[in-house]
Amino acid sequence: MSAALFIAQRFTAFVLACAVAVHLATILYAVRGGLTAADILSRTHGNIGFAVFYGVFVVAVAIHAPIGLRNILREWTPWRGATLDIALGLFSILLLVLGFRAVLAVFTA
Amino acid sequence: MSISRMLDVDVWRGTETGKFQLFSIPRREHQTVLDVVTEIQRDHDATLSYRFACRVGMCGSCAMVVNGRPRWTCRARVNEVVRDGERLRLEPLRNFTVVKDLAVEMTQFFEKWQQARGYFEPGPQPGNDFAVVPPSTPERQAADAGIECINCGVCYSACDVVAWDKDYLGPAALNRAWTLANDVRDKGNAERLKAVSHASGCHACHTHMSCTQFCPKAIAPTYSIAGLKRAVLRRNLGFTR
Numbered sequence A: 001m002s003a004a005l006f007i008a009q010r011f012t013a014f015v016l017a018c019a020v021a022v023h024l025a026t027i028l029y030a031v032r033g034g035l036t037a038a039d040i041l042s043r044t045h046g047n048i049g050f051a052v053f054y055g056v057f058v059v060a061v062a063i064h065a066p067i068g069l070r071n072i073l074r075e076w077t078p079w080r081g082a083t084l085d086i087a088l089g090l091f092s093i094l095l096l097v098l099g100f101r102a103v104l105a106v107f108t109a
Numbered sequence B: 001m002s003i004s005r006m007l008d009v010d011v012w013r014g015t016e017t018g019k020f021q022l023f024s025i026p027r028r029e030h031q032t033v034l035d036v037v038t039e040i041q042r043d044h045d046a047t048l049s050y051r052f053a054c055r056v057g058m059c060g061s062c063a064m065v066v067n068g069r070p071r072w073t074c075r076a077r078v079n080e081v082v083r084d085g086e087r088l089r090l091e092p093l094r095n096f097t098v099v100k101d102l103a104v105e106m107t108q109f110f111e112k113w114q115q116a117r118g119y120f121e122p123g124p125q126p127g128n129d130f131a132v133v134p135p136s137t138p139e140r141q142a143a144d145a146g147i148e149c150i151n152c153g154v155c156y157s158a159c160d161v162v163a164w165d166k167d168y169l170g171p172a173a174l175n176r177a178w179t180l181a182n183d184v185r186d187k188g189n190a191e192r193l194k195a196v197s198h199a200s201g202c203h204a205c206h207t208h209m210s211c212t213q214f215c216p217k218a219i220a221p222t223y224s225i226a227g228l229k230r231a232v233l234r235r236n237l238g239f240t241r
């Protein structure tokens, strides 16, 4: 792993550690008295703070996960070089698309 | 020295391919594993190949895998390794090309020291006077922690990442690079930090700590490698040291 990837992976790990903690704490807090889909959507609809938080979350995942996957593939398979990097670039885009699709859906619902 | 009983020893014979050969030799008090190998070669089979020099833990040439663990054979007493009735099993160091029997080819290991720029760079204009490096400075202490390496290859044999990635620079070379990164007289650190941070450099280390566990000099290459990761990070963020 090159220095740039290492730094990106560690930095996004830090972002994710914070984001996951907030995410879980919010869930625990929000469901303490039971919760329906309608309740959730009523809070997230049009909520910029929510959209920005999960937008950052998605970007961090889309950077962090492919780097980790790349390391595993490089260690456990002979796959190297440009095709590997392209495949993981596409995987990153997939995560971005799926993630933002979800954020947008909940934001606009 | 009293000969009380016999010791069964499985010894690797061959190169990458080969098989274990069983020898039975007298069990002696205070016998080291190197004594056992020497006795086999002198009294049983003169064609057995192995390497040693100092016999007192200074040269680092006698390392082998003894009952699954890499170690210096001259500093390993038989009774530390096997209990009564157990067999001794001797193999060449892992992660090296075997020359023959227990002797390995170390060229690649030393080439990686060069690749990691594990050598002092005085710069174009070396100082005219002695450099004063107070022992209490953090740099000097960090260098001291890793400076006693004698290139024995035990850590390199213990490291799984070396086994997975033939290009991985390995604990010893990276440890050496870290001692130099802390040498305040050295002028080659920018290049060195680049040389240790490619795909098979310090960032490939899994922090397994096998190297640290087995280093006979009680050096902790794992911490040296962590230090290199921090130093590379600082460089990339624009700090010079």
Ligand code: SF4
Residues within 6 Å of the ligand: B158, B159, B160, B161, B162, B170, B171, B204, B205, B206, B207, B208, B209, B210, B211, B212, B221, B222, B225
């Ligand atoms: S800590 Fe790093 S260098 Fe040491 S054995 Fe583990 S992976 Fe290898």
Ligand code: SF4
Residues within 6 Å of the ligand: B060, B148, B149, B150, B151, B152, B153, B154, B155, B156, B171, B172, B175, B214, B215, B216, B217, B218, B219, B221
């Ligand atoms: S760090 Fe320790 S185990 Fe590794 S080569 Fe140096 S002395 Fe041997």
Ligand code: FES
Residues within 6 Å of the ligand: B052, B053, B054, B055, B056, B057, B058, B059, B060, B061, B062, B063, B072, B073, B074, B075
């Ligand atoms: S023979 Fe020199 S260290 Fe063992």
